[in-house]
Amino acid sequence: MARKKTIKTSVKQRLRAARKGKGKRKAARLKPVKARAKADAKAAKGALPQWTKAEIEEAFRRFAAANPEPNTELQHTSPFTLLVSVVLSAQATDAGVNKATPALFALADTPEKMARLGEAKVRDLIKTIGLFRTKAKNVIALSRDLVEKHGGQVPRDREALQALPGVGRKTANVVLNVAFGEPTIAVDTHIFRVGNRTGLAVGKTPHDVELKLMDVVPEKYLLHAHHWLILHGRYTCVARRPLCEKCIIADLCKWPGKTVNAAGSESANSE
C-alpha cells in the first residue's frame, strides 16, 4: 500500500514538473521489429495498463499547448463543401481530395448547383480520387436530398446527416464537429490505431473506440480531441514505425514497443 502511494506520488510529481517545464522528458527509443509486432498484438488484445485520469489530462494538456486551434486539413468554405469533401475522403487522402475539390467547388459550392452540375460532370472532376464513380453518385444524390428535404442546408442533426447517401457515422461526426462545433469524435483509421496502440481507448470497432474516447477525454478537450488524435496518428504515431522519439506523450503512452515507460524512465530491456 505504502509502495503504491510512493509510485502514485512520483507520477504526480513528474506531471507537475512537466507542467512547469521543469526536467527534460526522455526521448523514447524503439524496440526491435519483432518486439514491436508483439507489442501491437498485446495492445490489440487490450492487455495494456490503464491510463490514469491525471495522465489523460496531461496528454491533452500537451496536445493543446502544442496546437491550440487544430482544424481539418480538408479545404472547405461552408458546411456543404465540408460535407462533400468528407464524403470524397473515404479511403483517400485529404491531400488527394484537396487537389480535386477547387475545380469542383468553383462550379458547384451549393447543393442546388451540385445537383444541376450532374453526375457525369462530377465524376469527371473527381476522377483522380479512389472510388470516384460511387462518390459522384452519392454527391449528386445527397445534394438532391439537401435541396428537397432540408431547404438546401446541411442539417445539424446526426440522424438526418446519416440518412444522406454516402454519409456514415464518421462523416456525420466530422461535419457536426467542424461545421457546427459539436464535441464529437470521428474515429478514422488513425484514431483507431492511436486509441488501441496507446491503450487510451481500446476497442474492436471504430464505434467502440469512439465511445471509450467520449468517456475518458476530459470535457474541456472534447471539441478538439478529434483533430489532435488524427494529426498525432497521421504524423507521429504512424502505422509502421511510430516516431516515438519525437512524441510529446511518449512517457505517458502504454505501448510496450518503445523503451520509455509511464514513469518517464527507460525500461530494462532497451534496444
Ligand code: SF4
Ligand atoms: S503515442 Fe507516441 S510513444 Fe506511443 S506508440 Fe505512438 S508515437 Fe510511440
